[in-house]
Amino acid sequence: MTTGMAVRSAESDLLRDPVRGGSQHRKGRRERVREGVAGWLFLTPNLVLLGLFVIVPLVWAVFISFQETDGFGAGLFVGTANYQRLVSDPLFWRSAVNTLLFTAIVTPLSMAIGLGAAVLFNSVLPARGVFRSILILPMAISGVATALIGVLVFDENNGILDNILRFVGLPAVNWQSGGFAAFASIVLVTLWWRVGFNMLIYLAGLQGIGPQLYEAAKLDGAGIWGRFRNVTVPLLGPSSFFLLILNVIYSFQVFDIVYVMTGGGPQNATSVLVTYAYDTGFVTRDQGYAAAIGVVLLLVTFVFTAVQWRTNRNRDLVE
């Protein structure tokens, strides 16, 4: 509003003094051009880096996906053969299903736990700063280091968790040799790593909701659950939308935790698309096929994000 008034005031000045106004107009145009140039100059480093490290590799990957190549020398153009091969490759489908399952489990769980923790630590809780820090701490650790901690915890010979289970007289769980348990161990470590980030975003969202809304809802007779469901959740729409997209993209791209903790085993029970693409590209050096897997992953992520963008009604909801 302030800006609009300033513009109107400047316009009326120009109308009152046509000579001064013309000079001001030319000066304004020059200013705008200079600002535009400055803007592009500031953007250029980002655009160069984005082009070099995102756009060029992406286009190159699509190009390679139509080739049969081990990476050395010129590849052989094979059209859509790599994509046709994907259709009949059981390991690709196993990895795709695992990736979707991982996404379907990790995304809602990390958001729900993150929201719960944010609500809890947004309330009047003793030492809430300490608890917040403890939850956020895993974010500061790299994925590989997190996975190595996961190996220490879930090693079924000498891991912390199985030792505790044995100590209290419970049977040990085959975290590494059992397919279901191995998948569960990946999910648990990922949650430990991701919940802090989800909590942080929700915490920021919660602090943007004015207390008067809760007060009004309370006066209208809404209970704790009613206030949470009808005030907190809708007003956290933008945060939820942001986290949904980010969690889904992260889950589709999960690599380091799986690679270090299980290597995709046992018997491909934890193989996901990125570990499969990595093994195909860098172990067997079938880089054309690996690029095709990557392109499929990109398309799935892109379609999901587009659908969410068009259908999510709460993404721009503000108080």
Add this chain to the structure above:
Amino acid sequence: MDVTRRNFLIGSGALSLPLLLAGCGFVPRQSPPSSSGTKTLTFTTWGTDAELESFARAITAFEGESAGVKIELNTVPFGQIFTNVDAQLQAGNPPDIFRVPYYTFGSYAGRDQLLDLSPHLESGFADRFTDAAWAAVQADKKPYGVPHHTDTSVILYNKTALDSAGITSVPTKLDDAWTWEELSQVAQTLRAAQPEGTYPMAYNWQGNGVTRWLSLLFQADGRFLDEGLKIPTLDSQAGSAAVDFSASFFAKNFVPPNNTIKSSTFASDAWYAQTTAMVWSGAFAIPDATKTLDFEWGATFAPRNIRGGGDFGGNALVATAGTANPELAAAFLDFVTNEAQMRDFCQSASLLPTRRDLTESGTAFAVRPELAPIFLGQASTVRPEDSSQVASAGMSKIITVLQDNLESVFAGATSTEDTLKAMAEGIARAIGGSA
């Protein structure tokens, strides 16, 4: 000109961009001759502290003997070295020399990425190496590298654990090595004496270590490729025996259930933690085990079946095809495989020599020297026809075939017959031949 904040930022950006790009690998890695006449070779490797120190000593000695020569040593973690080298090869700026495991050697040599050393080596150069070692650096009957050292797996044992089970002696001569049946009996005895949660042994076939499973195939006198390295031959009586024997480790609880091919827990970790009484291990583990373990341990030979056999582990040194200094690169490879350099490397890093003279005269490790004869004896069971298969061009793809199918048969998900058939078909696809 006024130094405004904007000017400062623009200037800083312009100055730092070349540095950034250099850091990202946008500058040539291969070193052209300098204007001062100094010739520089870049050498990319990974290594333990002992290995890197020995490389540094060799470089200093080589530079001392060759005026105007500089070797730039570039150390990269093992987990990254081949993605780095591959990217550099694809970009046309690889190092002049790099270190490569024998099982990966073929994927470079078979794709014209390495320097054919034949024109640069003196006649009789091959005679300095054992036949098995020299066979491991050949592609199309030409040498594309030098065998720098080898390693092979023997059985390390926890003496207390064996004593507790009444096993008071182990083979001390190669000819007396346990047979497969005897190893099974030892494992059965240990199994009966051990509490739940502990196991007789762990096998070191995790990850790319799946090539160590081939020890069993060779002991059964089998092959996975024919003599021309073009046709898979795994679907055989020997292949069946090797698969059955290794799968029995899981069926009979001789190894922990997580001692699978794709496990993140290495066999040595289980042995260090005393979860297992024995472990299949290479000599490279000796310094770490000596420093870490607080129980009494020793080593004995890997078992034999129709014959003795072992995996041909270790690494070659290779020069890249596009090196600007092929003569100098070949001279350096010659130098580091001299008697004095190889002795220093193998003794300090507890690795096995590939030179015929050092193998025959014996070498002593800096730590636990009494174990060297066990490893050298085991290495002598490796035949040239075994090592040449491991160094074949399709080995990188064959490794994946072995990993997937052995993982499956160990879990009891597939039969031996189906596994052998699947492995033969997979290997045929990998090498572009027929099963």
